[in-house]
Amino acid sequence: MSFPFSAIVGQDEMKRALLIAAVDARIGGVMVFGDRGTGKSTAVRALAGLLPPIDASAAGYQDGSPRKGKVAVPFVDLPLGATEDRVVGALDLERALGAGVKAFEPGLLARANGGFLYIDEVNLLEDHIVDLLLDVAASGENLVEREGLSVRHPARFVLVGSGNPEEGELRPQLLDRFGLSVEVRTPGDLKQRVEILKRCDAFERDPQGFSESWKRAERKTLKQIARGREALPMVTISDAVLTYASRLCMTVGADGLRGELTLMRASRALAALDGADMVTTGHVAAVAPMALRHRLRRGVLDDTGSTARIERVLEEIAA
Amino acid sequence: MTASRDDAPDPFSDALLAARMCAIDPGLGGLVLRGDGELRDAVIAELRATLPAEAPMRRLPVHVDDERLLGGIDLAATLALGRAVTSPGLLEEAAGGLLIVPMADRLSAETAGRIGAAMDSDHAPFLLVALDDGMEPDDRPPATLAERLAFAIDLSAPADAGASLAERWKGSDAGGATMPVRFHQPVLGPSPHVGEDLMTALVATAAALGIESARAPILALRAARASAALAGLAEVTEEDVMLAARLVLAPRATRLPAAAEDAAPEPPPPSTDNDGANEDRGEPGPIEDVVLAAALAALPKDVLARIAAGRSRKPGRANGAGERQASHARGRPMGARAGMPGGGRRLSLIDTLRAAAPWQRLRGAGGGRVAVRRADLRIRRFESRARALTIFAVDASGSSALARLAEAKGAVELLLAESYVKRAEVAVVAFRGTAAELLLPPTRSLARARRSLAELPGGGGTPLAAGLNAAREVAESARVRGRTPFLVVLTDGRANIAADGSAAREAAERDAMTAAGAIGAAGIACAFVDISARPRPEGARLAREMGARYLPLPRADAAAMHAAVTAAQAG
Numbered sequence: 001m002s003f004p005f006s007a008i009v010g011q012d013e014m015k016r017a018l019l020i021a022a023v024d025a026r027i028g029g030v031m032v033f034g035d036r037g038t039g040k041s042t043a044v045r046a047l048a049g050l051l052p053p054i055d056a057s058a059a060g061y062q063d064g065s066p067r068k069g070k071v072a073v074p075f076v077d078l079p080l081g082a083t084e085d086r087v088v089g090a091l092d093l094e095r096a097l098g099a100g101v102k103a104f105e106p107g108l109l110a111r112a113n114g115g116f117l118y119i120d121e122v123n124l125l126e127d128h129i130v131d132l133l134l135d136v137a138a139s140g141e142n143l144v145e146r147e148g149l150s151v152r153h154p155a156r157f158v159l160v161g162s163g164n165p166e167e168g169e170l171r172p173q174l175l176d177r178f179g180l181s182v183e184v185r186t187p188g189d190l191k192q193r194v195e196i197l198k199r200c201d202a203f204e205r206d207p208q209g210f211s212e213s214w215k216r217a218e219r220k221t222l223k224q225i226a227r228g229r230e231a232l233p234m235v236t237i238s239d240a241v242l243t244y245a246s247r248l249c250m251t252v253g254a255d256g257l258r259g260e261l262t263l264m265r266a267s268r269a270l271a272a273l274d275g276a277d278m279v280t281t282g283h284v285a286a287v288a289p290m291a292l293r294h295r296l297r298r299g300v301l302d303d304t305g306s307t308a309r310i311e312r313v314l315e316e317i318a319a
Numbered sequence: 320m321t322a323s324r325d326d327a328p329d330p331f332s333d334a335l336l337a338a339r340m341c342a343i344d345p346g347l348g349g350l351v352l353r354g355d356g357e358l359r360d361a362v363i364a365e366l367r368a369t370l371p372a373e374a375p376m377r378r379l380p381v382h383v384d385d386e387r388l389l390g391g392i393d394l395a396a397t398l399a400l401g402r403a404v405t406s407p408g409l410l411e412e413a414a415g416g417l418l419i420v421p422m423a424d425r426l427s428a429e430t431a432g433r434i435g436a437a438m439d440s441d442h443a444p445f446l447l448v449a450l451d452d453g454m455e456p457d458d459r460p461p462a463t464l465a466e467r468l469a470f471a472i473d474l475s476a477p478a479d480a481g482a483s484l485a486e487r488w489k490g491s492d493a494g495g496a497t498m499p500v501r502f503h504q505p506v507l508g509p510s511p512h513v514g515e516d517l518m519t520a521l522v523a524t525a526a527a528l529g530i531e532s533a534r535a536p537i538l539a540l541r542a543a544r545a546s547a548a549l550a551g552l553a554e555v556t557e558e559d560v561m562l563a564a565r566l567v568l569a570p571r572a573t574r575l576p577a578a579a580e581d582a583a584p585e586p587p588p589p590s591t592d593n594d595g596a597n598e599d600r601g602e603p604g605p606i607e608d609v610v611l612a613a614a615l616a617a618l619p620k621d622v623l624a625r626i627a628a629g630r631s632r633k634p635g636r637a638n639g640a641g642e643r644q645a646s647h648a649r650g651r652p653m654g655a656r657a658g659m660p661g662g663g664r665r666l667s668l669i670d671t672l673r674a675a676a677p678w679q680r681l682r683g684a685g686g687g688r689v690a691v692r693r694a695d696l697r698i699r700r701f702e703s704r705a706r707a708l709t710i711f712a713v714d715a716s717g718s719s720a721l722a723r724l725a726e727a728k729g730a731v732e733l734l735l736a737e738s739y740v741k742r743a744e745v746a747v748v749a750f751r752g753t754a755a756e757l758l759l760p761p762t763r764s765l766a767r768a769r770r771s772l773a774e775l776p777g778g779g780g781t782p783l784a785a786g787l788n789a790a791r792e793v794a795e796s797a798r799v800r801g802r803t804p805f806l807v808v809l810t811d812g813r814a815n816i817a818a819d820g821s822a823a824r825e826a827a828e829r830d831a832m833t834a835a836g837a838i839g840a841a842g843i844a845c846a847f848v849d850i851s852a853r854p855r856p857e858g859a860r861l862a863r864e865m866g867a868r869y870l871p872l873p874r875a876d877a878a879a880m881h882a883a884v885t886a887a888q889a890g
Contacts, residue, residue, distance in 0.1 A: 036466050037532025041439070077440070080432035083385070093669070094405065096676030120436075121463075124428055148677055165766035172736075186531045193522045194515075197536045201518075204346065204537075205510065 001207045002049030002075075003042050006217035009196045010187045011039060016270070017180045017290050018047045019221075021158045023228040024269040027262065028179030029137055029159035031122070031170075031294060038184045039196075040162045041077075041120060048075035048116045050218055051225070059114035074115030074157075076108050078133075080124055087129060089144050089151065104151045109133075109142045112157040122161030123170040133159060134177045179262045180287075181294040183307070228272040235271045237264065237279040244281050244317070248288060251313045254295045263291040285314050330472050334362045337470040337566055340545035341446050342369035347469040347541050348438060349447035351423065351460055354475020359450055362474075366448065367417060375416035377409050379434075381425050386669070388433055410437045413445040423449035423460035431461035438467050469538040471570040511547040513540065513555040520610040524564050527611055529574035539567040557606060561613035569617035576611060655697035670697035707743040708761050708802040709734060709884065712790035714810035714850070715751035716781040724749065727809055728772045729877025730884065735765045744802070746793055747772065750786030752779035753820040757789065761797060780822060783814035784830035787838060787865075794843045805844050807884050808867070811851035812858035828857070835864035846884060848872050 008015065014032055021027045032040045053070035078087065089107035096102060108117070117133070119125060136142050142155040161178060163170055175181070187193055203210040211218075242264070249260045264279075266287040271279045293306035334352060341347045352359045367376055379388075390408030409418070410433070418434075420426060426449075437444060447468060449460045465471065518540065525536045543563035547555040655670035675695040682690040713727045731745050745768060747759040759771040787808065794804035817826035818834070838845060847862035847869050854871040862869035870883050 035531045036462060037534040039533060077436050079436050080429045086385075091673050091676065093673055093676060096673070096679070100676070100680035102677040120432070121428075165764060186533055188526075190519070190523060190526060193526060193533070193536070194519050196533050197518055197522050197540060198515075200533070200537050201513075201540055204541075 002045045003203055004211055004214035004218050005046035005050040006221050007199050007214045008043055009192055011184055013182045014043055014184050017182045020266050020269040022225050025158055031178040031181040032162040034184035038186050044118050044160045045075055048073045054114050074112055076112040076117050078108055078119045104149055109136055109155040113155050115157055117157045117159050119161045123163040130174050175294045180290040182290050232272040235268050241279050245284050252310050254292045259292050259295040266291045330474050331358050334472045335365050338362050338366035339369055343548055344541055344545045345446050349468045351449045351451050351465055351468055351471040353451040353473040358474040377413040378419045379409055381422045418445045418447050420449045422452050424451050424453035424458045426461055428461050431463040435463040469542050469567050510544050511552055511555045516606055517560045520607045523607045524568055524611045524614050527576035528572035530571045535571050539563040542567050561610055564610045564614040565617040569614040655699055658698040667697045667699045671695050706802050708797045709805045710746045710790050710793050712748045712786050712808045715749040716779050726877045730880040733881040748790045750782050753782055753816055755785040755789035780816040781814050782816035784818040784834040787834035791838050807846050809848045812861050835861045839864050839866040
């Protein structure tokens, strides 16, 4: 049983980014920067736990045998040091030895299908695995060609990486491929901290009862996501707002088109979540930091954080 | 039952108490025990005795592989029986009991990650005891684990002189209040109630000690409950909370609270981020004061000094870089490829079997035998990853020091920004006044470099010999850790402070030359960047002694320096 998503104290930007990814999976993953114990994995787990069960046929690995019924939204924790075999899948040794059958043993990518793939400390993961993950996340398909196996299976999942810049940088090329990036900190406010402690304590002592008391809030969030998904295709974005978005990207110096595309998608998803049928510049501004901060060229001697730079530009072009 | 501040409890009785608390609440995760093997064994024995008799106990070899850790095919049984036999992993075997991790300071980040994930997934499937044998203050168990274990107790700290703690423990009931009779029956039943003021006190203490992680107060709360439960209380008392603050929060402190700053030997670094806001919120309540005092009293002296010196804002950081040294001779496993074992190439059994498996029926294998052909053989491949470490030794003396340091900082950042792929690290030694200082210990974190270099001291004399010696020491210790050091010295070469700190130009120059010679003799690759406006022969001579490339760069800017270093390294 996971902690209720609605009961997470603070961390508004992270929650918003995750909701956006839940509404539009094409956002391309969320990168969460922050220290240990700031509730990163709790939040992702909570969101997976919140979402309604999905058709078994749309989750996990499809080996041809039809599966019926509903299953919980998968949440897969990808450990550091996971070998490529485990991630991608490999020959099923057990069946091969036991029955002499050449069968595919699905990997973590298969298990994450239809849900979330969470990688804690993605900056410590071997680069080739990160590359592979991002490729599969983008294509929604896992292609395995090894040991005489030739398997192709759907692998649609929301990739969530977390990292602590204290422990090493994530290669900029990889960072750029994450759709959104958010920064989490432990709230500085003592009241909030006490509230976190109280809620965690209440949950640990009585998960059932605690979840029960948050049911209404959870239902509300769930409804918001469901409505957002439904409304997404209908949300329009005017040329004026598109121009605003482009200008924003140019002024902050975001590299490449990926930033602009993500900015547009994220603001559309946010509008859908808000129940708006048109994207406003307000939506764009609200998602700009998370869509762009990891794509800015770093001024070597400029210590100003990316977030501050984006906020400055937002003020400038609003004026 | 619970310890109060005045008892001056020793770490050993703390460890025993912590072990008992873990036994009644496995949600506490376990303990990190540093130092003294004998005492650690005694603590483990106590913990084992407190758990139910049938609870398993497993030791985890430090270089355990995933197969053994997580379970999988049991090769021996599989080959013998001719059908796949799976075996449980260590994590599964330890469920409901104890998992002991010897040499936890050498545990790889990967394995730590696996164990951490297991601890998160089920509700505390096992209790973990991490034995920390680190020699250096920074050799610590991976933060992934330490973070999840409520207690960290240093048994190597000398307690009272004379009789060893173990002897005292073996004596009848020495230790008094903190070492009660053995605890056999876990106190079950409703867990003790905790008042809101006590919760607030724990959170405030954590905040005052600069502990960011929300796990810390949660674990501390559990510990307070466990302490009350041990005493058979229905309500958690102030004493329990003080104990929790001492045992759980104090070891996680990253800075001193504002009130204690005066007592610190040196002025602490200016508090960063949002901490300031908390302290200005007015007077803390009396309970908060008492709890904080309890935690402070438990801070070991060296931690206080390190915090005061601003070195340890992140004591529990995962030093993923330093930890892999033990296996650098092996390198990162790269998977297997077809080939014959021998000549140093090792057979990869699993991969060989994988290759052979699909053909068993075709080959007519049976009777419990696996038919393996020569073409199935797979050998292991490793990629050894000798990381490069670039050490900047920067002359921070004189008037132009600030500008020079800024440029050096720029060069460091440029190097770091592009060095990710090469997994290179950077360190900075600055020298000025009478001594040299390791400003930035080897790191590949741009964020960390930025912070360390944010406030650079400048001005004063030129203790060149001290600077060179410090740089050489960093280089040599890096080499021991399997790094390839490259030294960049930035100076005008005009030494005026001798190695002993005295201001005697001649001695200073002689000492500098000797220090340069030592670098040369150690065979450390280096570059000497002469930054004086009109280079004089001293610079070139020093460079020769060091066996360095001599690069006169009167107006060394970050980009030029970076280019020069890159070129020198490539050549």
